[in-house]
Amino acid sequence: MADPQLIALDWGSTRLRAFLLGAGGEVLLSRQSDAGASTLSGTEAFEQALATLVGDWRTAQPALPLLACGMVGSQHGWREAPYVACPADATELAARAPQVHERLYIIPGLVDDIATPDVMRGEETQIFGALALHPELAGDACLVLPGTHSKWARVAAGRVTGFATHMTGELFALLRQHSVLARLMPADGSSPASPEAFVQGVDAAREDGGLAHQLFAVRTLGLFKQLAPEQLPDYLSGLLIGHEIAGELKRAPQRLALVGDPALCARYAQALARFGQPAPLLLDNTAPAGLWRLAQTMKLI
Amino acid sequence: MADPQLIALDWGSTRLRAFLLGAGGEVLLSRQSDAGASTLSGTEAFEQALATLVGDWRTAQPALPLLACGMVGSQHGWREAPYVACPADATELAARAPQVHERLYIIPGLVDDIATPDVMRGEETQIFGALALHPELAGDACLVLPGTHSKWARVAAGRVTGFATHMTGELFALLRQHSVLARLMPADGSSPASPEAFVQGVDAAREDGGLAHQLFAVRTLGLFKQLAPEQLPDYLSGLLIGHEIAGELKRAPQRLALVGDPALCARYAQALARFGQPAPLLLDNTAPAGLWRLAQTMKLI
Structure with missing residues (x-):
């Protein structure tokens, strides 16, 4: 070698x-x-x-x-x-x-x-x-590293000037596995992705109804069959990622880059587009x- | 009888x-x-x-x-x-x-x-x-029923005109028992109440920094010893209840009444006072x- x-x-x-x-x-x-x-x-x-x-x-x-x-x-x-x-x-x-x-x-x-x-x-x-x-x-950007504990890091003149962690991935796992919402969902890993439900969750988050309130809608949308059981995990994911993005976009807009797992970064890119953001740079590991x-x-x- | x-x-x-x-x-x-x-x-x-x-x-x-x-x-x-x-x-x-x-x-x-x-x-x-x-x-009031799934119900002319559920109690239990935050806390039920930490959590929620972000602070406040392990559950409780209240108070103000478990209603009353709300009517079962x-x-x- x-x-x-x-x-x-x-x-x-x-x-x-x-x-x-x-x-x-x-x-x-x-x-x-x-x-x-x-x-x-x-x-x-x-x-x-x-x-x-x-x-x-x-x-x-x-x-x-x-x-x-x-x-x-x-x-x-x-x-x-x-x-x-x-x-x-x-x-x-x-x-x-x-x-x-x-x-x-x-x-x-x-x-x-x-x-x-x-x-x-x-x-x-x-x-x-x-x-x-x-x-x-x-020079001036915000690097987003999605994950169990997502990081939004602001960069200026080659330095990390500050950052915020969001427990988005951990909340998803907790709610997916242990909450009342889990009961209406298929077993973990068994359901195909539902991009429509993901977008619907992101759009709900854009209305900013309060996360702990909007989470309960995952249950009622299932109860009233407005979403199929296999769509609920993606709706939940969209809701959580949407709230993370909504909170961060309250700051002054910056050039965004997504860094990390390509599938997860693609979700964030899709959600950012729903917020009217330009396509971010996507970087793998x-x-x-x-x-x-x-x-x-x-x-x- | x-x-x-x-x-x-x-x-x-x-x-x-x-x-x-x-x-x-x-x-x-x-x-x-x-x-x-x-x-x-x-x-x-x-x-x-x-x-x-x-x-x-x-x-x-x-x-x-x-x-x-x-x-x-x-x-x-x-x-x-x-x-x-x-x-x-x-x-x-x-x-x-x-x-x-x-x-x-x-x-x-x-x-x-x-x-x-x-x-x-x-x-x-x-x-x-x-x-x-x-x-x-x-005639015109909002009845708040705190719990696993808290309800905020608007009443007018003897009718319930609408309501919103918040998964506050369930989120507390999930985070208290299963999350990364739990690791820094004493075992459930073993810690004395910390009213100061509760108020600090409520005040953090009033700043509206995004729930999934502010939750991570429960970890860092513990890591940096700004709060003692036995204070963290009350800080978490204050943060969650504070976010629930912040979301609901965005609506037009109404006369509030708290209905339910007296100890839990007392927490909500204390949190409402931090938001500058007048003392609500308190009703037990x-x-x-x-x-x-x-x-x-x-x-x-």
Whole structure:
């Protein structure tokens, strides 16, 4: 294999993703495992999880540096990397990355503590990856990273100036699995997507009727057969994503970019269109690019 | 015992509450059991649950009429009592109460289907009980019935003209038990109340930052030790109740009355005061008064 330069680790709560990066930052190889940070406890467990996944890469090239981001740097991770306060750029993050051992560093998360504190771990790296791939975003943009805890991060002059988390994905999972709404829906994963119901949910959110009120409509639309059982999950998804977008669009409009899982980003793009927003830039996994960019800043490569 | 006139049954999803009412509608005796409608299936199961709880009352006075409200009248209850559309008054509800057997009737629920449908079963009876006890509310008021699914019902000229459900109590339970927020909180029921944290949550909701966003602050306020673990449930409660109130107060202001569990109503009253609202009328369980009023309308007594 040609010239590996860095082992990049996107080490979240539930997954460990490893990328072997080449001289241009390109992904030569990638692997993943279930050894998320929340499943591990103690230095040895983290060492072992890393050895299991990429021990052969390290044996083949013992001098390769490793750079990690995500919950591996939390209080309960391998080594705590204290949050860096916004506004922050890649240089500040890189300067505050603790060294775990001779060749391994962990990128710290960000805290926005202007008012009520908000935090991210891992997304900051995806953001700097997105800015590395699309420098035109670095001037003034809002990067949206949908997920269990969606992040809306404002970027200006190459720095993350602030951000807000929305528990949209977690609320969806809770309501889909445990609430009174779940009883009217087919078992999880068994229903085909209903784009119409998704749009209907987004449009309901645009009317801004109060989330806890509008959620109850998922039940009544099912009870009165205005939506079929298999449409209800998508209506719920549209309602939740719509409320997230409605809340964020109250700020001054900015150029938007969506970063993350393509299917989920496509949903957000569809919902944004219902709000009359121009089509956002869509970016897939930018964690390897972010780790590459930060490793350059740290002169690890 | 002096002169019983009616067996009033408040038969919800999880509880069956029975009241033996005297000649003035006063409660002579009351009992309850876990034989909620959601735990029973088939006519015999309902018959049996009723016999177990109040069989002796019926044996002593076989001619006593019985009137029930709540989920006992749902699709999956003893006998379906189809929803009556708003606006509706006590006479309309009484006229549409199906007869289950010679002496037993079930009060139907209400549907507000002007826009997205909304439904209630049981609360309509509490509302007409409140209006019977406080006729001054019947002209123009909003009755708030806090709970798992809180109801805000608008009343004018003796009719319920419309209402909205908020899944506030259910969201609290889901987030308290199953979410990432729960991990920072003490086990359920083990923490003393924190009125300060409750008010802080209400005040956060008044800023209207988007519910799914503000929920994440429950986590970060705990992470950064701005609130103690035992304060987080009350902050969460204040946030959810505050959002419910903020959404409803966007309508034209009306005279408010709180109906239901005194401890929960006291929380709502405290939150309403933070919104600058005058002290609402507080009413405890009004289901017996409502069933008495409807039984009079039906000439059962």
